[in-house]
Amino acid sequence: MDRERLIDEILMLLPVLGRGLGRPGPGELGEISAQGIPVDVHISPGHVQVLIALGRGPHSIRHLAEVVGVSSPAVTQLVNHLEEHKMVERRHDPADRRVVLVDYAPGMQDIARRMMEGRRKRLREAVNPxxxxxxxxxxxxxxxxxxxxxxxxxxxxxxxxx
Amino acid sequence: MDRERLIDEILMLLPVLGRGLGRPGPGELGEISAQGIPVDVHISPGHVQVLIALGRGPHSIRHLAEVVGVSSPAVTQLVNHLEEHKMVERRHDPADRRVVLVDYAPGMQDIARRMMEGRRKRLREAVNPxxxxxxxxxxxxxxxxxxxxxxxxxxxxxxxxx
DNA sequence: CTACTTGTTTAAGTAACTTACATAAGTTGC
DNA sequence: GCAACTTATGTAAGTTACTTAAACAAGTAG
CATH class of the missing domain: 1.10.287 (Helix Hairpins)
Structure with a gap:
């Protein structure tokens, strides 16, 4: 395989990937509203990352920042958005009260999974071949x-x- | 291979890719300045896409928008930046004066290649295994x-x- | 010649980050 | 015990990389 061509292709394709990620399709919005989930919940790629990470249990802001690959203030904003929509809750870690632990609000993990299902489905179909x-x-x-x-x-x- | 795990991994990794793309490493900036190229030229992933596309000959704004995967006004901004730094030139297509053709400024194709070499090198090394x-x-x-x-x-x- | 279409640019706005700084909580060393 | 320092988070302000709407110029069709 021609590595220079591969590099060129990667340089052309990755920005497209990066840009396309943020975009829910209209089908996805329809699915979301059909499930009784308020469609004003805009779920960015960063939100998806947070929700996936929280699937593995409560995380501190700092830990989320590491996992998601962004700064702590950026995570603060992501979590603020999710908290505003009652999807996650913050609480202080009793062992170190500086630390804020973020977790799914009760019953929200399944809702989150359903919210992301359109994205998953699309990706599943994409990699199917x-x-x-x-x-x-x-x-x-x-x-x-x-x-x-x-x-x-x-x-x-x-x-x-x- | 567990497809659900693959989807999860993709959902976690792609945003990281998207965010990391814009960042020249300090080594890269050093290389750029060592080549006598003004280091104030910030080359985003979109600029890279434009420069690669122009390697295949002059393009109209609209064509660049298609190839890069963004809107025409976004290409206008990308091209403005490159034009400000004397890397590209605009001219009207004599066959249709609405159309603006964008091309490398004389001698700039090689400079552009050298500017992107750090990125290429890094990607080359990354995919080497x-x-x-x-x-x-x-x-x-x-x-x-x-x-x-x-x-x-x-x-x-x-x-x-x- | 008028109405419509196409191509580009400008203007205004948004999303998704960043850094700097402030505040609170915890740790260390005297 | 306390001051100095470190760590964790949130807030404020700013930047980047887009978007859409509108304006203007050029071209096409009837």
Whole structure:
């Protein structure tokens, strides 16, 4: 495979991916409202990340920031939005009252899953033509690409301390 | 391969990719300035897409908008920035004076390539561990994912006309 | 020639972040 | 025990990368 062409394709495709992520389709909005969920809940990719992470249990703001890959104030904003819509709750960690733990509000985990189902379905259908081998390679490649940005990030952090 | 886990991973990874794209590393800025290129030239992913597209010859604004995947006014802004830094030039297409053709300014194609080399290098290194098969699968998967967003987009366009 | 379409730009606005700073809570060392 | 420092979060202000609506110019069709 021509690696230069691959790089070019990646450079052309990734921004498209990045831009397309934020966009719920009209079908998705219809699905959401059909489920009695207020359609004014705009769920950005960052919100999706938070909701997925919370599926694994309560997280502190700082931990969410790490998992999502953004700053703490950005997580504050994401969580504010979800809290305003009664999807998540904040509480202080009794073991360290500085820490704010974020968790699903009661009964909201299933609602969240249903809200994200349209996105999942679309992605599922998109990757459907891939063999298991190909899917594994896609994931591996995505992880490698993300890793290269982490390297940039760590480099920047390193430069900041020197 | 567990498809649900793949979908979750994609939903977690793609936003990270999208956010990381805009960030030149300090090493990259160093390289840029070492080549005598003014470091105030901020090259976003959109600019990269434009520069790559122009590598294939002059494009109209509208065509660039299609290739890059954004609106015409967004391309206007991208091109304005590049024009301000003398990297590209605009001229009207004599065959249809409504059309603005954008092309590299003389001698700038090589400069642009050198400006993007750090990005390319980083991506090259990132995908280096992939076998040819895996690289092909990565590209195929990316194209499929992008296609799913195009589908959303076309759906939205369809809904707008009904 | 008029009405409509197409292409681009300008203006205004939004979403999704960032950094700097303020406040609260916890830790360390004297 | 207390001052100095560190850590966690939220607020404020700003930036970036888009969007849509509208304006203007050029082209097309009847």
């Amino acid at each position: 891939l063999t298991d081998e190909e899917a594994r390679a896609l994931l591996k490649g995505l992880v490698l690409l993300v890793g290269s940005f982490d390297a940039v990030r760590e480099e920047a952090a390193g430069a900041k301390h020197s | 992939l076998t040819d098969e895996e690289a092909r699968a990565l590209l195929k998967g990316l194209v499929l994912l992008v296609g799913s967003f195009d589908a959303v987009r076309e759906e939205a366009a369809g809904a707008k006309h009904s």
